[in-house]
Amino acid sequence: MIEEIRAKAADLLRSGEVKCFIGYERASDGLTARPFFAYSADEADRLIFDGTCVHNLARYLPDMRGKRVGILAKPCDSRSINVLIREGQVEREEVYIVGVVCDGVYRTTWGKPSRELQPRCLYCSKRTPVVYDYLVGQPPPAPESQHPASISEVEALERKPAAERWEFWRSHFARCIRCNACRQICPACYCPQCFSDQLDPLWTGIRIGLPQNWVWNVGRALHLAGRCIDCEECQRACPMGIPLAILNRKLASRVKELFGFEAGMDPRAPFPFATFEKEEEIL
Amino acid sequence: MARIGVFICHCGHNIAGVIDVGRVVEAAKRMPGVAYAGDYIYCCSDPGQAFIRQAIKENRLTRVVVGACSPRMHEKTFQEVLASAGLNPFLLEMANLREHCSWVHSEAKEEATEKAIDLIRMAVAKASRAEPLFAKPIPITKRALVVGGGIAGIQAALDIANAGFEVVLVEREPTIGGKMAKFDKTFPTLDCASCILTPRMVEVAKHPNIRLMTYAEVEEVKGYAGNFEVRIRQKARKVDHSKCTGCGTCWQKCPTKVPSEFDLGLGKRTAIYIPFPQAVPPKPVIDTVNCRYMAYLEFVRSGREGKPPPQCRICEKLCPTGAINWDEEDAIITERFGAIVVATGYDLFDPSQIPQYGYGRLDNVITSLEFERILNASGPTGGRILLKDGREPKRVAIVHCVGSRDLNYNEYCSKVCCMYSMKYAHLIKERIPDAEVYEFYIDVRSAGKGFEEFYNRVLDEGVRFVRGKVAEIFKGKDGLSVRFEDTLTGGRHVLSVDMVILACGLVPQRDAGEVARIFKLSRSPDGFFLEKHPKLDPVNTHADGVFLAGACIGPCDIPDAVARGSAAAAKAIGLLSRDEILSEPMTAIVDISKCSGCMLCEEICPFDAIEPQVVRGKRVARVKEELCKGCGSCAAACRSGAINLRGFTHQQLLAEVEAL
Missing domain, CATH: 3.30.70.20 (Alpha-Beta Plaits)
Structure with missing residues (x-):
């Protein structure tokens, strides 16, 4: 599998079809993976792919606009690419997508090996990328969610009384240090100036306090409604361990329930936000 | 720093009767940026306006807050006060102390005053961030489009053209004239409909400022008031109207006979046809579905096996000017207009939705429009009132409110049915003097000039009026039987008749939804197009520059349709006579x-x-x-x-x- 990826990337770079190929290489701890940008066929040998390749590489595509790039895409990354194509941040013709069949990625952290799957992979039902130009690996039969628990985290939280839910989020948001790691890693956060960075109007408030943190975290989640593909990179990046994916997943399930829409599955599907139907369920 | 002036209006007792205006003024004086606060009994009155103007000048105010009624009422008034005092009108902010406060909180005066102070505080905060705005002039295209060539559209087109503007009149049928062209006589004066309509139709055709596009439909409207870009589909007529003289040889010789749409299927027409003798333009179109040569071409194109249908082409052979053009295809024409009048009319309610009336199942149960054709001298019976078997009817029932004033179908009153039903009674009595005519009505609605007089005349002529709805129409021993309730005497009866005329109501055109989408119109719950204001703006719409005329707004009779046509024309002329319009600055x-x-x-x-x-x-x-x-x-x-x-x-x- 790795050899096939390296050969394909080297081909693309050698033929000049792409200027850069975005993939993964082994990090300096010899254990985890890190994003890697290969600019020549020789560098393609450094590419790897295994369960440590957690990053959503679609994050880097909007910055590459204007040149042809190749990208290694897991199923979740491929959905992000679709979102970016849909929102005009990536031109489909400018990207050569090497899709890779994925059995899930691990919770490996710096220097600590793990064979435990990332939480997102437990919910994931896609083993094959939804969009690609070239596919590495055999598409597996009937992919299914591997989530072991009978109820999801969202459902578990929803069963609690309102006061407890409030306390749950209050305690988490109170710890937020507003480092913006969740935003910086999110492939769908590409605004030239984030609302939370604006001073006039001052949407979020400057102080790092509970009300301001609350506005930021809820605002961030709402801006991702119908756009988040549940790659959970925000939660992985959060140094304070705030379970942001619960918010994202809840909103995504609401959007699916109300509008039958799943982000990143079809780059031509109309946005639920921008469609108007005379007979719509009133919320 | 802005210097804000706050003006609280008493609105007589409307505001001051509930809210403590003095306290609001005192509170306003302490709000950030407020340089002046005062009150006046009627701010919108001339002295009230002068008071604000003077305060702006004396206190060098740069922003103004008026606490009064809804901005829908007087925002314009106060904007003009600002303008006359040298301020940009958009530096005004209104706080709605009447509809949003005093009127709804008259029981809680203390809290109402607190809320009024909050509303003023919010308005002051908003005003402090207000910026001057400027409208931009946009030049306009001085041409009008009229959609629909019924009497309303004809009137609108003529009025606009007579005012000196170029008009394009688009009609989807092969002729203009609309529903009125099918009528026989018109109530209550009994003028012959054709006699009064056809001169207008000819005037449209001859008018130097009107370009008539029949057999054409509007497909898309882009742009805005003053500058619409409209895509029109000219359907293929297969007849070159620039060569055709309308001699009539083709439609006299065409061997294909199909039911005539104009006669509602009661009569026949040919495949190359004009809908009726006085059609405008008096030049034919070829019905490509029924034409034999078109069927032959279609057969050849499809490459099917077997013997092709005969190539007829008689019209082509006989045409003295060589006007038949088999190669003609639909043409798309895109043009620019400054104003649009939509006069797309109505449809007749389809009575087959009421199964117990037997329309379509029982012979001699006919709709009102079918009866108009029967009455008409150019209609299928040459104007003789005849049953299907050719006999004259001796007893005729006219059933009112078919599909109107009925919660199962349409709640509204269709307005014209009472009068045309009485017209029918009169005409039946005139042409078959010994006939008995029964009018089954709920109420007789004869409000209009000369209408009640006509009602009395018909009563004097011996027409029987029965107050009650018809429950059922069924086949009797001898002709038809009508089961009804007489609500005045309280009895249930059955009446034998020869003919039943269903006075069908008026409903929106079948494709009114599509038309609404194209022209960005709204529709009222009954499905007709929605006017901007039912009383004060009856022909304007929420789509600026698009005006309504005729029965597409709602049921109306001919004088109303003509009045609406003229009203829409007046609005269109008002728009077109300007050289430019100002853009909305709040964008x-x-x-x-x-x-x-x-x-x-x-x-x-x-x-x-x-x-x-x-x-x-x-x-x-x-x-x-x-x-x-x-x-x-x-x-x-x-x-x-x-x-x-x-x-x-x-x-x-x-x-x-x-x-x-």
Whole structure:
């Protein structure tokens, strides 16, 4: 599998079809993976792919606009690419997508090996990328969610009384240090100036306090409604361990329930936000 | 720092009777940025306006807050006061102390006063962030489009053309004339419909300022008041009207006979045809579905096996001017107009929806429009009232309110049925003097000039009026039987008759929804097009520059349709006689440094007012200001806050919220 990826990337770079190929290489701890940008066929040998390749590489595509790039895409990354194509941040013709069949990625952290799957992979039902130009690996039969628990985290939280839910989020948001790691890693956060960075109007408030943190975290989640593909990179990046994916997943399930829409599955599907139907369920 | 002036209006007792105006003024004086606060008994009156004007000058005010009624009432008034005092009119902010406060809280005076102070505080905060706005002049295209060639559209086209503007009249049928052309006589004066309509139709055809496009339909309307871009489909007639003289040889010789739409299927027409003898233009079209040669061509094209149908082409052989053009295809014409009059008319209610009346199942149960054709001298019976078997009817029942005033079908009254039903009774009595005519009515509605007099005349002629709805029409021993209740005497009866005329109501055109979509019109619950205001703006619509005429607004009789046509024309002339119109200054504006070019705004905009543009290699949104209505959908959808709405900026609204 790795050899096939390296050969394909080297081909693309050698033929000049792409200027850069975005993939993964082994990090300096010899254990985890890190994003890697290969600019020549020789560098393609450094590419790897295994369960440590957690990053959503679609994050880097909007910055590459204007040149042809190749990208290694897991199923979740491929959905992000679709979102970016849909929102005009990536031109489909400018990207050569090497899709890779994925059995899930691990919770490996710096220097600590793990064979435990990332939480997102437990919910994931896609083993094959939804969009690609070239596919590495055999598409597996009937992919299914591997989530072991009978109820999801969202459902578990929803069963609690309102006061407890409030306390749950209050305690988490109170710890937020507003480092913006969740935003910086999110492939769908590409605004030239984030609302939370604006001073006039001052949407979020400057102080790092509970009300301001609350506005930021809820605002961030709402801006991702119908756009988040549940790659959970925000939660992985959060140094304070705030379970942001619960918010994202809840909103995504609401959007699916109300509008039958799943982000990143079809780059031509109309946005639920921008469609108007005379007979719509009133919320 | 802004110098804000606050003016509280007593509105007589309307506001001051509930709210303690003095306390509000005192509170306003202490609000940030307020340089002056005062009150007046009627701010909108001339002395009230002078009072505000003087206070602006004396206190060098730069922003004005008026606490009075809804801005829908007097925003314009106070904007003009600001303008006359040398301030930009958009530096006014209104706090609605009447509808939003005193009227709804008359029981709680103390709390109402507190709320009034809050409303003023919010308005002051918003005003402090107000910016001057300017309307831009846009030149207009001095041509009008009239859609629909019925009497209303004809009237509108003639009025606009007589005022000196170029008019294009689009009609989808092969002739103009609309429903009125099918009528025999008109109530209550009994003028012959053709005699009064056809001169108007000819006038349209001859008018130097009118271009008539029959057999054509509007497909798309883009643009805005003053500058619409309209795509019109000219359906293929297969007859070159520039060569055709209308001699009539072709339609006299055409061997194909099919039911005539104009005669509602009661008579026949040929495949190359004019709908009726006085059609305008008096030149035929070929019905490509029924024409034999078209069927032959279709057979050849499909490449099917077997013997092809005969090639007829008689019209082509006989045409003295060689006007038949088999190669003619639909043509798409795109033109610009400043104003549009929509006069697309109505449809007759389809009585087969009421199974117990047996329409379509029982012979001699006919609709009102079918009876008009039977009465008409150019109709299928040459104007003789005959049953299907050719006998004259001796007993005729006329059933009122078919599909109208009935919660199962349409709640509204169709307005014209009572009168045309009485017209029928009179005409039946005139042509078959010994006939018995029964009118089954709920109420007789004869409000109109000469209408009640006509009712009395018909009563004197011995027409029987039965108050009650008909329950059922069925086949009796001898002809038809009508089961009904007489609500005046309280009995249930059965009456034998020879003919039943169903006085069907008026309903919106079948494709009114599609027309509404094309012209961006709203529809009222009954399905007719919605006027801007039912009383004060009856022919304007919420789509600026698009006016309504005739029965597409709702059921009306001929004089009303003509009046509506003239009214719509007057509105269109008013628009076209200006050289330019002012754009709405409260529009969305894009801060391109914040725009990511995701174009969600473009998708969400209901007015197609946003398009992408490339600035320094970057794709960003651009607002077409002349199309923007300032609805703010885009501003709400934009995640990075790159879109702001002038007059309701994020800064102004957040300031309001924070002041509360």
